[in-house]
Amino acid sequence: MNSFLSNKWLKVPVFLLCMVPAALLVWGITHNGYIQSIDRGPSTFVDLGADPIAYITHSTGDWTIRFLIITLAITPFRKLLSLPALIRYRRMLGLFAFFYGSAHFTTYIWLYQSFDFQAIWADVAKRRFITVGFLGFVLMIPLAITSTKGWIRRMGGKNWTWLHRAIYVSAIAGVIHYAWLVKSDERKPLQYAAMVGVLLLYRIVVWIIGARKPPSIRAARPAPVTSETA
Numbered sequence: 161m162n163s164f165l166s167n168k169w170l171k172v173p174v175f176l177l178c179m180v181p182a183a184l185l186v187w188g189i190t191h192n193g194y195i196q197s198i199d200r201g202p203s204t205f206v207d208l209g210a211d212p213i214a215y216i217t218h219s220t221g222d223w224t225i226r227f228l229i230i231t232l233a234i235t236p237f238r239k240l241l242s243l244p245a246l247i248r249y250r251r252m253l254g255l256f257a258f259f260y261g262s263a264h265f266t267t268y269i270w271l272y273q274s275f276d277f278q279a280i281w282a283d284v285a286k287r288r289f290i291t292v293g294f295l296g297f298v299l300m301i302p303l304a305i306t307s308t309k310g311w312i313r314r315m316g317g318k319n320w321t322w323l324h325r326a327i328y329v330s331a332i333a334g335v336i337h338y339a340w341l342v343k344s345d346e347r348k349p350l351q352y353a354a355m356v357g358v359l360l361l362y363r364i365v366v367w368i369i370g371a372r373k374p375p376s377i378r379a380a381r382p383a384p385v386t387s388e389t390a
């Protein structure tokens with residue numbers, strides 16, 4: 161399995177798979193009658209329903225949190241399943257979280273607020289679910305920018321690893337954002353909260369176990385941080 165995951169060509173189908181939700185959305189937008197003609201009707205493969213803007217917002221928001229969770233799950237899975245090659249996909253998956261987050265944010269500033277930045281700022285300050293979502297998204301920006309090998313080298317492995325722990329804050333902010341915006345059915349935000357909680361707990365347990373080891377063992381094999389291993 162590990163050698164299968166190490167195949168350099170496997171990144172291509174993984175990339176294409178990650179694009180599927182975006183492709184379905186674009187298909188839905190262009191065929192649902194929303195952009196082309198209002199009266200074509202919802203007879204298509206992806207039906208955006210009566211409120212296409214809400215559909216786009218919900219779909220991009222859902223995929224942002226899903227990709228954040230998948231990215232966070234890479235480290236536990238590679239360790240628990242002894243699949244170190246999984247790390248090759250983490251950067252791509254994290255960048256997809258940012259991609260869907262950007263699409264989500266763009267939907268908001270474009271289709272909800274028509275680029276009225278005064279209104280956007282007022283909304284960020286006023287509605288707490290928007291404030292916390294905004295925080296989650298803003299935190300993803302430095303992570304996306306510094307995701308390259310060059311930035312790891314410039315920042316040094318330790319600083320880079322510290323900065324990239326902000327992905328947990330982003331995921332927690334995303335979950336709170338969702339929990340605060342739902343009006344009745346809280347099942348989905350609770351499911352996401354449980355997943356982020358388990359992943360965070362795993363990290364805390366690993367950290368506690370590591371901190372308890374004698375300093376000689378801890379210092380024995382400092383792992384070099386690269387974009388493939390970080």
Ligand code: HEM
Nearest residue numbers: 217218221222224225265268293294296297330334338341
């Ligand atoms: C880490 C960043 C973010 C994540 C993970 C996230 C995630 C989500 C999720 C999961 C939903 C609900 C989807 C559903 O109902 O199935 C949602 C809805 C929404 N989000 Fe975000 N979001 C983020 C950032 C933002 C930002 C920055 C804004 C705007 C400033 C925003 C505005 C909205 C709006 C307006 C809705 C729809 C609310 C409604 O249904 O009334 N989100 N988001």
